[in-house]
Amino acid sequence: MSSQESTEEAMASGNTMIEMIKVSRTYHPNITALSEISLSIETGEMFFLIGPSGAGKTTLLKLISNMEVPTKGLIEIAGHNINKLKGNKLAYLRQKIGVAYQDFKLLNDRTVAENIAISMEVSYKNPKTIKKQVRDLLDQLQLTDKHNSLTGELSRGEQQRVALARSVANSPRLILVDEPTGNLDASTTKRVMELLNRSKQAGATIVIATHDASIYKQGKHRVMELRNGVIHSLTRGNT
Amino acid sequence: MNFWFAVLRQAGRNLKQTWTSQFMTFLTVSLSVLIFAFFYLIYTNMLGAGDRLNDELRLIVYLEEEPGPAMQMQLRRKIENFDDVEEIIFISKEAAYKRFAKQLGEDSDVLDDMPKNFLPASIEVVPLKGLRGYNQIKLFSEYLASLPGTEKVQYGQEWVERFYYFTRLLTIVVLLSGTLLILTATFMVAYTIRLTIMGRQDELELLKLVGATNSYIRTPFLIEGILQGFMGSIIGLSALYGLFRWIISHFTGPGILHIFQFDFFPPIVIFIIILCSISLCSIGSYTSIRKFLKI
Numbered sequence: 144m145s146s147q148e149s150t151e152e153a154m155a156s157g158n159t160m161i162e163m164i165k166v167s168r169t170y171h172p173n174i175t176a177l178s179e180i181s182l183s184i185e186t187g188e189m190f191f192l193i194g195p196s197g198a199g200k201t202t203l204l205k206l207i208s209n210m211e212v213p214t215k216g217l218i219e220i221a222g223h224n225i226n227k228l229k230g231n232k233l234a235y236l237r238q239k240i241g242v243a244y245q246d247f248k249l250l251n252d253r254t255v256a257e258n259i260a261i262s263m264e265v266s267y268k269n270p271k272t273i274k275k276q277v278r279d280l281l282d283q284l285q286l287t288d289k290h291n292s293l294t295g296e297l298s299r300g301e302q303q304r305v306a307l308a309r310s311v312a313n314s315p316r317l318i319l320v321d322e323p324t325g326n327l328d329a330s331t332t333k334r335v336m337e338l339l340n341r342s343k344q345a346g347a348t349i350v351i352a353t354h355d356a357s358i359y360k361q362g363k364h365r366v367m368e369l370r371n372g373v374i375h376s377l378t379r380g381n382t
Numbered sequence: 383m384n385f386w387f388a389v390l391r392q393a394g395r396n397l398k399q400t401w402t403s404q405f406m407t408f409l410t411v412s413l414s415v416l417i418f419a420f421f422y423l424i425y426t427n428m429l430g431a432g433d434r435l436n437d438e439l440r441l442i443v444y445l446e447e448e449p450g451p452a453m454q455m456q457l458r459r460k461i462e463n464f465d466d467v468e469e470i471i472f473i474s475k476e477a478a479y480k481r482f483a484k485q486l487g488e489d490s491d492v493l494d495d496m497p498k499n500f501l502p503a504s505i506e507v508v509p510l511k512g513l514r515g516y517n518q519i520k521l522f523s524e525y526l527a528s529l530p531g532t533e534k535v536q537y538g539q540e541w542v543e544r545f546y547y548f549t550r551l552l553t554i555v556v557l558l559s560g561t562l563l564i565l566t567a568t569f570m571v572a573y574t575i576r577l578t579i580m581g582r583q584d585e586l587e588l589l590k591l592v593g594a595t596n597s598y599i600r601t602p603f604l605i606e607g608i609l610q611g612f613m614g615s616i617i618g619l620s621a622l623y624g625l626f627r628w629i630i631s632h633f634t635g636p637g638i639l640h641i642f643q644f645d646f647f648p649p650i651v652i653f654i655i656i657l658c659s660i661s662l663c664s665i666g667s668y669t670s671i672r673k674f675l676k677i
């Protein structure tokens with residue numbers, strides 16, 4: 144348990160949540176998805192990642208969540224070299240990172256409620272708390288009537304919101320969202336952003352990969368544009 | 383507490399998803415336990431009967447002549463030279479006659495016309511309790527037959543021989559059914575758990591991504607194995623007990639089961655069988671987890 148607590152502590156107190164130094168990722172045979180990316184994201188920051196399709200946004204998020212390993216370079220999350228973490232230490236860190244994947248990674252033969260509950264179940268949240276949290280999230284994302292629907296039967300826009308709900312359900316310290324509004328209309332997009340802003344207010348660090356200019360144009364968050372695996376520009380929104 | 387709640391919930395989900403193969407495994411384990419325990423029960427009862435028969439085992443050496451005191455001393459020394467014995471009893475012609483008459487009871491008058499020395503003199507040798515192997519008894523009897531003045535040696539050779547071979551055969555059957563139990567328990571359990579793991583790759587992958595610990599992912603499968611071993615052995619042994627009661631109630635009476643005094647396993651043996659079954663099934667699930675649940 145002590146390593147669990149130390150993980151939590153580091154994520155709450157540190158100033159830098161994500162530190163990347165000269166990170167490269169190449170895929171076989173010789174596709175360079177990312178090359179020499181250096182980047183530092185503060186705790187509590189909302190950070191946008193943009194760029195054309197194939198620029199390397201998803202790859203960057205996968206590297207941060209340790210789903211992929213860098214070919215070169217160093218990645219630290221809350222002071223931990225994430226590629227050196229193993230076993231339970233890695234598990235505890237991942238419990239504190241919520242990820243909404245571009246391909247959702249939902250269990251299609253389970254209900255919406257079960258899918259959202261998974262991220263809380265693995266950290267042994269009390270069943271009552273889980274139930275309440277699931278209902279709250281479904282209300283906020285206008286999915287109340289889908290509570291018991293099989294996830295495989297939902298529309299893509301609905302699945303996208305379920306994936307998002309799962310990523311924020313366990314009150315993570317770091318939230319990575321890949322293309323959260325790709326299939327949504329303007330008013331649903333607004334609700335999704337409200338939900339993410341609420342997590343930010345609770346102190347979470349949020350990294351969003353998106354093509355949707357409407358969600359990063361207002362506000363003064365940092366926006367990083369990738370092109371062909373390199374940083375093309377790093378600006379504050381609205382400038 | 384929450385850990386066990388979560389783990390049991392996962393185990394329940396596994397059972398729900400692959401219950402047909404789980405049920406087949408459970409039946410196979412029960413059946414193997416039943417077969418093994420059945421033979422083992424017969425075996426232990428045979429051994430018990432053998433012990434009881436052994437207690438009464440004595441070698442009777444029939445003599446050509448009634449030995450005088452000096453001769454008795456000499457024979458006694460020669461017998462004890464070969465091996466320590468429990469007891470050596472000399473039975474004179476007259477004593478043999480009296481004993482026979484007593485055995486005949488009311489019909490003893492048929493002996494009235496016979497000479498009192500028509501039965502041969504003999505020595506009854508009660509071997510040590512330790513000297514119980516069939517070969518040892520046989521060697522001993524051969525030695526006794528070679529003593530001067532002996533006519534023949536009797537100890538129910540045929541019966542002892544048959545009993546001995548039957549016990550040998552049973553040992554082999556017990557070993558075979560034990561092997562069968564080991565194979566079915568480990569392989570069937572390993573196989574069903576492999577099926578479950580294969581059918582849930584997506585979920586297991588996701589569990590790792592959302593930060594499930596190794597024990598959260600693995601323990602449910604281990605519990606499944608333990609459950610299979612526990613339930614299988616309980617049901618197998620219960621079935622055997624039912625069979626045992628049935629045999630007792632239908633075949634008791636002045637038959638051979640009476641001599642055999644058919645007993646069920648003592649609690650400690652039952653406990654050990656259950657424990658072995660659980661361990662075997664756990665080993666089965668553990669090997670599958672090691673092989674197919676790379677973490």
Ligand SMILES: Nc1ncnc2c1ncn2[C@@H]1O[C@H](COP(=O)(O)OP(=O)(O)OP(=O)(O)O)[C@@H](O)[C@H]1O
Pocket residue numbers: 170171174175176194195196197198199200201202203245
């Ligand atoms: N598993 C993989 N194997 C080989 N190449 C890959 C793999 N994953 C990504 N790539 C390549 O790496 C590059 C970056 O991909 P990535 O998915 O990061 O782009 P993206 O910016 O997320 O694009 P999009 O906006 O379409 O989601 C692409 O050229 C892609 O083809």
Ligand SMILES: [Mg+2]
Pocket residue numbers: 200201202245321
């Ligand atoms: Mg992408």
